[in-house]
Amino acid sequence: MQLNTLGMVHEFLRRHVKEGAFCIDATAGRGRDTALLCRLAGERGKVLAFDIQQSAVDQTRALLEQEGLSAQVVLDSHAYMEQYAPAGTADCVVFNFGRLPGGDPHIFTRAESSVAAIGAGLRLLRPGGVMAIALYYGKENGYEERDAVLEYLKTVDDRVYTVLCCQWSNRRGEPPLPIFIWKEH
Numbered sequence: 732m733q734l735n736t737l738g739m740v741h742e743f744l745r746r747h748v749k750e751g752a753f754c755i756d757a758t759a760g761r762g763r764d765t766a767l768l769c770r771l772a773g774e775r776g777k778v779l780a781f782d783i784q785q786s787a788v789d790q791t792r793a794l795l796e797q798e799g800l801s802a803q804v805v806l807d808s809h810a811y812m813e814q815y816a817p818a819g820t821a822d823c824v825v826f827n828f829g830r831l832p833g834g835d836p837h838i839f840t841r842a843e844s845s846v847a848a849i850g851a852g853l854r855l856l857r858p859g860g861v862m863a864i865a866l867y868y869g870k871e872n873g874y875e876e877r878d879a880v881l882e883y884l885k886t887v888d889d890r891v892y893t894v895l896c897c898q899w900s901n902r903r904g905e906p907p908l909p910i911f912i913w914k915e916h
């Protein structure tokens with residue numbers, strides 16, 4: 732496992748996503764997380780991916796085609812993901828907040844829709860399902876989204892969800908925070 736946030740998130744996905752799983756990639760971007768979810772869920776599984784940028788949707792579809800994988804890639808905000816799947820059915824929901832590398836610099840995940848989308852994702856999880864979040868902050872992203880997400884996660888019902896927010900104590904710069912959530916069986 733690579734000792735960085737994406738390495739930890741991917742290792743978490745490898746451990747939890749089983750053949751036949753229904754997974755949601757809430758921030759498709761270039762499609763790398765979507766492709767990993769497709770490989771882990773296998774042919775019997777289903778993957779739904781969201782992005783608000785057409786170029787991200789196009790890049791994700793192109794990567795999937797190149798790798799012989801398939802997913803439903805939707806041009807819409809993750810805040811509306813409950814319109815695309817019934818509550819309590821997802822095995823795994825993944826967020827990789829921030830901006831699309833090489834994409835429109837003015838389009839990035841924002842506090843209000845990110846908090847709404849995490850809430851939606853939690854409701855979509857089935858009992859025993861998991862959520863993984865890579866939470867970027869600092870530089871152009873600022874701190875508003877990070878602070879709003881961390882505050883929101885403190886309010887999540889501990890009788891239903893276990894929330895683990897990790898931080899890198901001695902890394903230089905402002906590395907993204909890995910966050911892991913388990914829904915009770």
Ligand SMILES: C[S@@+](CC[C@H](N)C(=O)[O-])C[C@H]1O[C@@H](n2cnc3c(N)ncnc32)[C@H](O)[C@@H]1O
Nearest residue numbers: 758760761762763764782783808809827831840
């Ligand atoms: C850091 S990138 C995701 C990287 C991606 N997971 C990958 O593997 O390449 C963040 C993405 O979130 C998208 N995004 C921003 N706001 C969004 C929203 N409200 N709903 C869905 N996607 C959003 C951006 O367009 C961008 O492509």
